[in-house]
């Protein structure tokens with residue numbers, strides 16, 4: 001089952017923590033807000049992705065199934 | 068045009084008919100909406116179908132699409148709401164926050180009972196017991212609608228009670244998640260929609276949101292049938308639509324036209340010299356006038372020009388205006404209308420408006436072009452609502468269509484400049500641009516970020 005990261009831009013406050021935890025899928029733009037890739041998260045990165053989801057202080061991230 | 072064959076309103080003797088079709092709007096616009104008795108004389112009584120879902124087949128066969136901007140098939144949305152779990156709610160969307168659009172206010176003013184009939188039919192179709200009419204904050208219009216509702220309840224023709232809700236005069240007020248928040252008593256701010264409004268909208272109920280013009284078409288289709296509806300328009304996009312036209316000569320008016328009518332005729336392109344046409348309003352697309360003059364008013368033709376009909380706003384930019392100054396002013400307005408909830412929208416839109424404002428001045432710094440490209444890419448698709456995406460659409464089409472004007476500005480000249488003298492950053496003589504209609508409080512030009520965050524009160 002493929003999954004990808006999804007961000008709620010209203011909740012996100014731009015801590016940038018997610019970009020440290022999952023640099024393969026999240027980079028920061030020039031204002032410090034995360035640019036989240038729509039590419040699937042491969043199994044080897046899934047643990048890091050889950051960590052980013054649970055550690056986001058704004059609970060703005062989630063992993064969603066790709067339909 | 069088969070105007071007489073499809074007329075819904077009897078012509079009054081001696082009245083001069085306004086041009087276009089008269090399915091939704093009466094030929095004379097001198098009086099506000101007819102009383103209920105006059106409405107029933109013109110259109111016949113409200114034909115309830117007696118069963119949830121009864122009308123959907125007719126609407127599907129009419130191929131009716133939403134007139135609020137997205138053009139989504141109405142039968143598909145009604146089916147989705149009817150199939151969602153829980154008792155549905157219906158909302159007629161007459162927020163019309165777009166400053167260049169007047170068609171919904173005109174329709175509500177001239178034919179309120181047609182919209183209210185459509186609201187009842189929509190409620191019956193999805194099995195709703197609550198209905199709301201969400202309308203741009205305007206005291207006269209609200210009084211007229213309250214009277215119309217009182218008249219209907221005295222006559223006993225409504226099966227579902229309708230609550231009138233005022234929409235704040237904000238560009239985003241009619242976005243459906245903002246609408247759902249406001250109708251539930253909150254602020255008219257968009258939310259991150261998951262699940263969609265048709266599954267969980269007002270107070271968590273499955274919610275059918277339809278534009279008020281869409282509802283008026285529903286009321287006519289219920290009476291006259293899908294075949295009648297399809298007598299005008301094209302096979303793929305049947306029916307008529309309301310348009311708000313801003314002519315190059317300065318006149319602006321609302322009319323009803325068959326879908327597929329020549330854009331040049333609708334907008335009077337042959338009569339007054341125009342350089343470009345804006346379609347789809349301030350989230351829309353500029354098209355060079357020569358190209359626009361050849362297009363029929365259909366979504367399929369406009370899509371090939373990278374545009375859509377949107378909510379029917381058309382504007383012909385006069386030859387002597389500066390398209391950059393006009394676009395810059397709209398962008399400052401759009402930046403100030405951001406709800407400021409999402410980082411990229413909050414950070415990007417004012418910068419985009421600032422860079423575009425620089426471009427609208429003489430001898431701008433060439434680097435603002437690269438900034439615009441980069442920021443457009445950074446904000447697109449990164450908001451909770453489509454506000455950044457619509458803004459980017461306008462920016463990109465303006466950069467393309469007005470590329471000649473950009474070159475002129477870089478060389479210190481401007482189409483609108485009657486006194487070409489002075490130095491870098493000078494504002495052309497006819498500025499501030501003022502062709503496209505905007506509220507009076509749009510932030511003035513300047514290179515810095517435009518606008519200031521709105522207070523919570525502004526969203527009520």
Ligand SMILES: Cc1cc2nc3c(=O)[nH]c(=O)nc-3n(C[C@H](O)[C@H](O)[C@H](O)COP(=O)(O)O)c2cc1C
Nearest residue numbers: 133134135160162163164241242243276277278281
């Ligand atoms: C920024 C924004 C503003 C909108 N404003 C309006 C509006 O004023 N009136 C309207 O009917 N739809 C508006 N819409 C579209 C609504 O979200 C919704 O799609 C529409 O009301 C559905 O009705 P329809 O299918 O009959 O068009 C807006 C959408 C966006 C993204």
Ligand code: SF4
Nearest residue numbers: 012013015016018056
């Ligand atoms: S960690 Fe959460 S709040 Fe911080 S930037 Fe990432 S998504 Fe936004």
Ligand code: SF4
Nearest residue numbers: 406408409412450452
């Ligand atoms: S994208 Fe912009 S306008 Fe839309 S909700 Fe976010 S901040 Fe508000």
